[in-house]
Amino acid sequence: MQVLYTASAQATGDGRDGHVRTSDGTVELDLAIPKEMGGAGGAANPEQLFAAGYAACFHSALRLVARKAKADVSGSVVEAEVGIGPNGSGGFGLAVTLVVDLPAVERSAAEQLVEAAHQVCPYSNATRGNIEVALTVREAA
Incomplete structure (x- = not known):
């Protein structure tokens, strides 16, 4: 690299x-x-810093894949929730939930964009196979 x-x-x-x-x-x-x-x-705390970095990075990746797909992601928001707890081996582990709002995109297309962003985002690539990362597309209001 x-x-x-x-x-x-x-x-x-x-x-x-x-x-x-x-x-x-x-x-x-x-x-x-x-x-x-x-x-x-x-x-x-470190988890807040990680959450802020992951949310910003994932949002950039989402906007990148959306541009390529010609999708309207205006009004999009990415929230990263980072949890910490005992890992069962005497140490601690992290778990992440990424909650994505794509108000201008139909749900199945939004889910495809989020999954594509998860393949592009450096934070997702760094954490893949190391910590649990859940992807959630928030229901439109």
Whole structure:
């Protein structure tokens, strides 16, 4: 693979109760363990950062495949839900649900676009076979 861009970030402090900063300073956040995991909460956590990155990346992949298919994805929204829990082997694992709104696309076509985006998205390719990723097309209101 020819690398086109490399992001770099540094974590300091106490890991999940620490601080992260990208090398260019565009992202700089305190971190806190969520209350649901016994922490104080009140600050970002790695799962939120992963969810934001996956949602943005998947949305880009979705728009790419939609352009190729000449599909109208105006008003589209991608929500990534990232869960964390014990993996049964003494460690922890992640699970992701991607919820996609495509209000201008008929449901079966929307499902095809979402599946095509899942094959293109770098986050999907990185997680495939490693964590459970569920794809959901939200029903039109």
